[in-house]
Each structure stands twice: as structure tokens, then as C-alpha cells.
Amino acid sequence: MIISLVNQKGGVGKTTTAINLAASLTRKNCKLAFIDTDPQGSATRWHSIENNKAFEIKHHPRPIYPQDINGLSWRYDHVVIDAPPAIGDITKSILAVTDLAIIPLSPSPVDIWSCGKTLEMIEEEKRQNPRLKSKLLVCRKIPGTKLGREAKEVMDVFDTNIFESELCQRIAYMEAMDAGVSVMQYAPNSKAAQEVESLGEEIYTQTAPEKQTDESQNQYLEKPAWESPPNLYA
């Protein structure tokens, strides 16, 4: 499955969520590739700190074309794509190949107001890519606050599904990023680790039956026609 983290706003937690979700899925023995399309390359930088072997990462700050991803989808269970903080050509191209677009959103009014354009672009892209599903993720929620408690209610204004799992604002996410590891490696018993594992489980359980019964529907899982498919890791 091709999973993308998209939101035109920076600082909402796309990269942090993408990295930790990818780590969580590899802990479930999923074979995973990671594409960092943000020109800032934060995920790539994180990966280089500890030369993390859990998954491969490619910095690809350009639009993604189906031929780029075809070979990857065939060789990996999941491809996680970290999108840049913009809704230009790169994000549009990502949505064209995505199965599940995750929109991390903090329960702050400014972040909620600024999310509309991203959701509009996703809805528009669904007409071209009927496989595309989208789901909001409460991210950077401050525990014990009214805004935090009411996050899902407020996000209900958007006609988009919301993950049960929520990622709170926790120092472990920042420290793990600084250390070049996932929160599960950094603080295995932390609430941050539990939150990420819960999100990984939610995605894993939703996609596992689909994989067993309906694999052929994903055109990107089909074996490419060429002998050595062009791919991002060439």
C-alpha cells in the first residue's frame, strides 16, 4: 500500500508521524520503503543520524510518477511518502499514486482553518485516482486541554474519516527525532510509543485483509512489464 502524509501546512507532524509510522510497520515485519519528497529533507537527515536499517529512504524532492513507484510497490509491502508543506506539483503527483493519504492535523484553530485547501486537493484527485482514501489524524494534541478533548468533534466539520488513534504533543517525539531513532526505540514504554503502535495497528488491521483478498486491484502491486523496472533506488 502507498501511504502518504500530506498537509500544506508545515509543522503539523507529517515527517515525525511518517518516520514513526514507518518504523511501527516494519516492526510488524512489513517490508517498507520511504520516500522523502520534502526539499528540506528532514526525514533523510533523521535517517542518516543512526543510518537506520529498518527501512530504506530516498530523498526525491520532485514529483513522483507511476513509473517511479511501480517497482517499489511490487517489492515492498508499504511505501510511505512524506510530502512537502505545499500543495503544488509534488503533492498532486503523490496523491495520484497514493492509496491512503493521512492528514495530520493539530487541534489548533489556525491549523484546522488552513487544512481546507489540502482536503479540496485530495477530493479533486480522487476523481483521477479512485483508489485514493483519506483520513485525518489528530496530531500534536496537548493532553488535558479542552481543545484536545474536542479535537475530533471540531474536525467533524470536514467530511473525512478520522483515525481512532491520536498522537499527543510529547517530548519523546522530538528527542527520538534528534537521536535518529523511532519513539519505540527511544522510549519503548512511553505513551508516545503506545500512540504510534496504536496507529500502526489501525492501519495494519485495516489493510491486511484487503491485501489477502484483493491484492490484484492495486495496479501498483502488479509485476511491471519491464525486466528491471526503473525505480527510485537505482
Ligand SMILES: Nc1ncnc2c1ncn2[C@@H]1O[C@H](COP(=O)(O)OP(=O)(O)O)[C@@H](O)[C@H]1O
Ligand atoms: N507529536 C509530537 N509531539 C511533540 N513534538 C512534535 C510532534 N510532532 C511533531 N513534533 C515537532 O514539531 C516540529 C514539526 O514537526 P514535523 O514532523 O517536522 O512537521 P511537518 O513535517 O508537518 O512540517 C518538529 O520540531 C517536531 O519535532
Ligand SMILES: [Mg+2]
Ligand atoms: Mg516535514
